[in-house]
Amino acid sequence: MFKTFQTYKLLFLRLIFIVLGIEISIYFFKINLIFTGFFGLFIVFLMVREMYFYVRNFVLLYDKTIASILQNDFTSDFSKHKFNKSYTDLFQLYDTMKSKQNEQVSKDIIYRSILNNIETGIIILKKKENDWDIFLMNDYFSSHFNVPKVSKWKYLRNQLPSLCEIIEEDNFQEIKTAVEIRINEQNMQTFVLQASRTEIFEKDYFIVLLDSIQNVVEKKEKDAWVNLMKVISHELLNSITPIRSICQNLQDLVEQDSLSAEDLEDVKNSVETMLRRSDHLQKFVEGYRKLAMLPSPKKEKIELQDLIDNCILIMNPLFKENQIEVINKISSKRWINVDSQQMEQVFINLFTNSINALKDTEEKQILISAEVKENRTFIKITDNGNGIEKEIENKIFLPFFTTRNEGAGIGLTLSKNIIEAHGGYISHKSEHQKTTFEICLFED
Incomplete structure (x- = not known):
């Protein structure tokens, strides 16, 4: 606000000097100082010319800066004007918007990179009037279904009619089902389809996720095997570690020339502990066999x-x-x-x-x-x-x-x-x- 007042003050002072110059020139003409009067008008002309270029440059710079902000174009360089205090607020606005734009672009790049590295087909649609545009299609969807990154729903419908028909039948509402899709005249493949609809800033979006049944099963199997191996290794270590420690102790005892009554008692206790842990390990293995060798049901x-x-x-x-x-x-x-x-x-x-x-x-x-x-x-x-x-x-x-x-x-x-x-x-x-x-x- 203060900077704007200063700008208006400078313009007002220029106008006052121009008016004074004109009055003085007229005065010189009245007292028959013709040459001095023309010289005064020449000075007024220079002042008017300077004021014209000052206002023009200010308006052009203002328009250019505002246009850059509105069009998200932050490639302009205003460094040579930054020393002019009249533009401080304007350039501060420009720099703030540029910083936010760069931050948003960085986030978009990161998010798109994450989506493109997920082994799940993702497409996000954005409603435009009565039709849908493809707002985003990740690399996995494009490559797995051999679909170019089209921008319109009608183009995708031509590429994947079986998928698009299911979505259209539900009128672009929430879906969770299994679908069979044929890709490049290959055998039908089954996918898990999950779709949801959301509204953000009065814009309608429809998010579609497609996961191969095989990938889902493989992930579940991998997780199950990892958890199973954790349990098995835990149980084995719980038995093997004390048994090894006891064996080490027994080895030290038997290497002695003679055994005292206390040593014999230690040997007895050690053997009992080893038997107990061995029984526990045996039951554990029997339980595993029971699970692994479950007979087919006789219904x-x-x-x-x-x-x-x-x-x-x-x-x-x-x-x-x-x-x-x-x-x-x-x-x-x-x-x-x-x-x-x-x-x-x-x-x-x-x-x-x-x-x-x-x-x-x-x-x-x-x-x-x-x-x-x-x-x-x-x-x-x-x-x-x-x-x-x-x-x-x-x-x-x-x-x-x-x-x-x-x-x-x-x-x-x-x-x-x-x-x-x-x-x-x-x-x-x-x-x-x-x-x-x-x-x-x-x-x-």
């Missing part, structure tokens, strides 16, 4: 209610000992095609899991229910125990993972393998101080 038609009643009868002594109320809501006859012995093992494992979860609960309760939907049978076992901590939710089905000192850590893993061998799945959720394990079995 037969049985009543679900009879299967549950039989499992409750087996577990009844433990239910009574722990004062647990078991509520079986399965009343109507439902036939399922399963291996009864393997499914008994699953329910016994889940009941055992619930018993341990209810140890610190006063009013202990286990609820069993089932329902049939869309040719699928859902069996739920719910307890009001401590629940599953958020930190271990994604680990409970890992082999040998357990939070109990006496647990082997294969119960839930074995249950999951059995259900998957039957063509179903098992899931869990904790809410309202209740934990539910749900088994889904598909009808054959």
Whole structure:
């Protein structure tokens, strides 16, 4: 504001000098000093000319700076004008906008680099009137689907009609499904399609993610193997490390010329410890074999209610000992095609899991229910125990993972393998101080 006032002040002073020059020149003409009068007018002419160029340069520089800001063009160099205090605020605005533009460009480059290095096909659409423009297409999408980086949705529709038809059928709304896409006349490939729509600064965007089923499965398998190797190496080291230490101690003892009674006692204790750790290691290996050598299920038609009643009868002594109320809501006859012995093992494992979860609960309760939907049978076992901590939710089905000192850590893993061998799945959720394990079995 102060700088603007100074600019106007300078212009006002120029006008005053010009008016004074004209008045003085007229005065010289009146007193017949013709030559002096013309000289005065010449000085006025120079002052007017200087003022014209001053205003013109100011307006041109102002217009050029504002145009650069509006067009995001920050390549201009105003260094020769920066010493003029009249332009301080203008150049400060320009430098601020230039700094923000450079920062935004840097962010865009980083974000695009990240998106281009992700092995997931990504396209982002931006709505323009009644059509969609392609705001961004990452390198993986372009190369994997052999699609050029087009700018219009209609061009992409010509390249990938099978994908675009699914999106258009849902009217560019949220989607989560599996799609089959043929690429370059190859065999059909299955992809996981996830799409979402969002509005940013009154602009409509539609984000599409495409992941190969094979990549998803490979990632899950890799994560599972990494977690499994962590557990196995942990268990092996827990047994091998003390055994090696004990062997080293025994070696030192036997190298002595004679053994005292205290040394013999040490030898005895060492051997007992080695046997105990060896037994633990043997059980661990047997548990692994049990998981790895699970036989194929021998399915037969049985009543679900009879299967549950039989499992409750087996577990009844433990239910009574722990004062647990078991509520079986399965009343109507439902036939399922399963291996009864393997499914008994699953329910016994889940009941055992619930018993341990209810140890610190006063009013202990286990609820069993089932329902049939869309040719699928859902069996739920719910307890009001401590629940599953958020930190271990994604680990409970890992082999040998357990939070109990006496647990082997294969119960839930074995249950999951059995259900998957039957063509179903098992899931869990904790809410309202209740934990539910749900088994889904598909009808054959």
